[in-house]
Amino acid sequence: MKIYEKILDIAKRRGIFYPSCEIYGGISGFYDYGTTGTRIKKNVEDIIRKAYLIEEYGNFTCYEIDCPTMSVEDVWTASGHVKNFSDFIVECKECKEPFRADHLVEENLKISCDGMGAEALTGLIKNSNLKCRKCGGGLNDVYNYNLMFRTEIAPGKNKRIGYMRPETAQSTYIAFKRLWEISRKKLPFGILQIGKSYRNEISPRQYIIRLREFAQAEMEFFTDPDDRFEYLNLKDDAAMKIMDKNDKISEISVKEAHNQGIIKNRAIAYFLQKSVNLFVRMGIDGKRLQLRQHKDSERAFYSKDTWDVEFMSALGRIEIVGVADRGNYDLTRHANYSHEPMEIFWNNRRFVPGVIEVAYGIDRPVYCVVESCYVEEKDKKGNERIYFKFPPEISPYISVFPLMAKEGLPEKAGEVIDVLKKANLYAFYDESGSIGRRYARADEIGVSYAITIDYETLKDNTVTVRFRDTREQRRVKIEELEKAVK
Ligand SMILES: [Zn+2]
Numbered sequence: 071m072k073i074y075e076k077i078l079d080i081a082k083r084r085g086i087f088y089p090s091c092e093i094y095g096g097i098s099g100f101y102d103y104g105t106t107g108t109r110i111k112k113n114v115e116d117i118i119r120k121a122y123l124i125e126e127y128g129n130f131t132c133y134e135i136d137c138p139t140m141s142v143e144d145v146w147t148a149s150g151h152v153k154n155f156s157d158f159i160v161e162c163k164e165c166k167e168p169f170r171a172d173h174l175v176e177e178n179l180k181i182s183c184d185g186m187g188a189e190a191l192t193g194l195i196k197n198s199n200l201k202c203r204k205c206g207g208g209l210n211d212v213y214n215y216n217l218m219f220r221t222e223i224a225p226g227k228n229k230r231i232g233y234m235r236p237e238t239a240q241s242t243y244i245a246f247k248r249l250w251e252i253s254r255k256k257l258p259f260g261i262l263q264i265g266k267s268y269r270n271e272i273s274p275r276q277y278i279i280r281l282r283e284f285a286q287a288e289m290e291f292f293t294d295p296d297d298r299f300e301y302l303n304l305k306d307d308a309a310m311k312i313m314d315k316n317d318k319i320s321e322i323s324v325k326e327a328h329n330q331g332i333i334k335n336r337a338i339a340y341f342l343q344k345s346v347n348l349f350v351r352m353g354i355d356g357k358r359l360q361l362r363q364h365k366d367s368e369r370a371f372y373s374k375d376t377w378d379v380e381f382m383s384a385l386g387r388i389e390i391v392g393v394a395d396r397g398n399y400d401l402t403r404h405a406n407y408s409h410e411p412m413e414i415f416w417n418n419r420r421f422v423p424g425v426i427e428v429a430y431g432i433d434r435p436v437y438c439v440v441e442s443c444y445v446e447e448k449d450k451k452g453n454e455r456i457y458f459k460f461p462p463e464i465s466p467y468i469s470v471f472p473l474m475a476k477e478g479l480p481e482k483a484g485e486v487i488d489v490l491k492k493a494n495l496y497a498f499y500d501e502s503g504s505i506g507r508r509y510a511r512a513d514e515i516g517v518s519y520a521i522t523i524d525y526e527t528l529k530d531n532t533v534t535v536r537f538r539d540t541r542e543q544r545r546v547k548i549e550e551l552e553k554a555v556k
Contacts, residue, residue, distance in 0.1 A: 073384045077444055078277055080456065084515045086110065086440060087278055099274030099282030101433075106515045109466035109496060111285070111436050114352055115264050117463060118287045118430055121348050122262050129301055131253065132260035132289065137241035139266050142223065143231040148407035149240045149400065151218060151233070158191055159215040159272050164207030170272045171212040174200060185367035188212045217269045234268035238288045239427060243400045246292070246412055246423075257416050257423060258293040264432070276385050278433040285432035291337065294416060295398070295424040302340040304328060310346065311360035324361070333361075335375055338393050341428045345379050345391045352435060353461045354390075355442040358382040372399035381438045390438060391430045398422040439464060443516060458516030459539050465518040467498035468555060471508050473524040475501040483523045486533060486548060493552040513538055519555050 071079075082088040085104030089096040103111050122132040146152045158171035171191045172183035178200050183191065191212040194200075202209060223232040235241060242249070242261050253259040264287040274280045293299075304325040312320045312327050320332060324346070328339035342361055350356040364376040376394040380387050398412075401422050405412040412422050443458040460466075470486050472479035480501060490497040498517070500508050505522065512520045522534040532545045535554060546554045 073444065074277075074441065077440055080444075080514065081107070081277075081440065086515070087436075099271055099280070101278050101281060103436075106466045107436070110439065110460070110464055110516075111432060113464045113466075114432055114435055114439065115285070115287060117348060117352055118432075119262065119264065121344065122260060122289055126260065130258050130260055130291070131256075132262055133249075133253065134262045134264070135242065135245070135249070136265060137238070137245070137263065139235050139268070140221065140223070140232050141235060141241065141244075143233065144407060145240055145244060145404075146218065146233050148403045149243075150403065151236060151240075152216070155218060155236055156214040156216045157272055158188055158212050160191070160195060160209050160212045162202035162205060162207045163210055165202060165205040167202055167204045168215075168272050169203065169209075171195065173273075174203070184365060188214060215272060217271065219268045219270050236269050237267050237429070238263040238265050238286050239290060239429065240400070242288070242290050243425075244404055244408075246401055246404075247410060250292075250414055255414070255416070257414075258291060258297060260289050260291045262287065262289045278437050279385060279388060281433055287430040287432060289341075289428040291341075291426040291428065292423045293337070293426060295421065296417075297337075297424075299336040299340065302337060304336070304339060304343060307343060307346070308356075310356075313360060313362045315363040315365045327361075333363075333377065335395055335426070337426045338375060338377055338395060341393045341426065342377055342379060345393070345428070345430070349379065349381075349390065349435060349438070351461070351463065352439050353443045353459070353464050354381060354435065354438045358442070370394075370396075370399075372397055381434075383438060383441055388434055388438060389431075390434045391428065394427045394429070396425045396427050398424050400425065455510070455513065457513035457538060460516035460518065462518040462555070465516055467496045467515075467517055469508070469512040469517045469520040470497050470499050471505060471520060471522045472501050473505060473522055477525075478528060479523050479525075482527055486521055486523060486551065489548060489551050493556070495552075495555065509536065521551070 084106055086107035087101050087103050090100035090102045091097050123134055126132050159168050160171040160174065161168045175183050175191060175194050179198060195209055200209060218236050219234040221232050223230045242263050249261055266283060267286050268283050271280055271282055274282055306325060307323045309321045309323050312322060312332060314332055324339050324343040327333045328336060333339040346359055349359060358381055360380050362378050362380050369376050374395040374397055376392060378389045379391045380389050401412040413420050414423060443460050445459050446456050448454050468490060470483050472483040487497045487499060509520055518538055520536045527533050531548050533548060534543050535546050536543045
């Protein structure tokens with residue numbers, strides 16, 4: 071069994087994530103987060119939320135907004151999504167199975183299809199006589215397929231075409247005029263939005279890596295185009311793999327990459343470094359992270375520069391955040407289409423602000439956390455232990471176990487749960503089975519701390535706190551529990 075198969079198996083059994091709609095045969099591209107996974111996902115979101123809303127205080131102000139996931143066609147015409155947000159699709163003549171044409175060609179011919187059009191792809195497929203992966207049948211011509219979910223808003227004569235948003239960012243841009251007023255007309259400022267987006271992917275796969283409904287956290291950093299971002303401090307971090315647009319790889323720190331002019335824009339360097347640190351804090355293996363600059367052919371024409379943080383997973387390379395200098399393209403497009411000017415007056419000049427966009431996936435980092443934290447180990451007796459070494463900030467719960475389900479221990483456990491409740495911590499109570507089995511179950515879902523209430527607790531009001539990774543146990547007074555686990 072491959073590592074990612076083991077992870078999916080345990081993820082299903084322990085309520086981390088599993089296919090949606092299972093009793094109706096499932097539908098690819100949709101996953102449920104279970105009782106454990108939902109907590110992990112919320113913790114991933116919260117780490118990002120706090121990192122911008124709280125921890126940037128002093129550098130720039132960042133606010134959070136929450137917009138609808140559906141909007142009228144005008145928005146997506148202006149943004150360019152109606153025309154351009156598409157993939158190349160090719161279908162089997164026999165079984166009608168659809169494939170992403172560029173992926174099919176890249177996998178079979180081991181070449182890059184960046185910048186190729188439908189005709190070029192059709193030509194390559196015909197000349198190389200590529201066949202359907204499923205049934206071996208011949209393939210039709212390649213065509214463009216829009217990835218947005220189209221729908222209708224309102225009934226009858228009032229009916230308008232709507233789309234489910236393929237990204238959160240546009241709903242932030244269209245509210246810019248109001249956000250400028252609310253932020254007291256000062257640059258720079260950031261707007262974070264965490265929420266669902268939708269893409270009708272041709273062939274969703276790899277569990278929660280490519281979903282049709284997925285979560286994002288996008289931060290739009292509105293700036294003066296003359297801003298050099300000196301107030302954003304780059305730390306002296308460890309060296310990491312940094313690949314520029316010409317595939318030149320350097321093993322240097324992000325700060326050094328900025329100093330050498332590899333990552334020219336200081337804000338981009340800053341948000342890349344910040345993101346890498348956030349991912350490590352979530353429990354993602356930092357040694358498997360790399361920075362990659364988009365090539366000229368894959369970058370949107372209006373973007374001055376785009377970089378991704380990628381994780382080398384068992385499933386292949388996964389992009390987990392993209393940081394892009396989008397200039398004033400989006401605001402200008404919306405100004406032109408809506409006839410509402412987006413110009414502001416700042417520093418004695420009138421201009422449309424620039425935007426640095428930091429776009430995190432949520433589901434992908436969750437997968438990377440789960441894969442990075444998966445541990446198989448054997449003790450001296452040869453007993454296997456499989457667990458997730460989630461950091462406490464990601465860990466779904468704190469477990470509370472009475473040693474026995476009798477003689478006042480469950481009642482005393484209730485007191486401990488009250489302490490955790492007051493501290494805003496998620497407790498998970500379990501009194502069934504041997505204490506060893508309960509520890510094993512807690513390990514399997516990556517609980518960092520397990521608290522046990524025993525007969526000594528009744529005498530001196532202390533409990534045992536067990537640390538998952540080391541299995542070390544320490545006695546802590548109930549009054550000091552909050553401090554100990556925090
Ligand atoms: Zn076929």
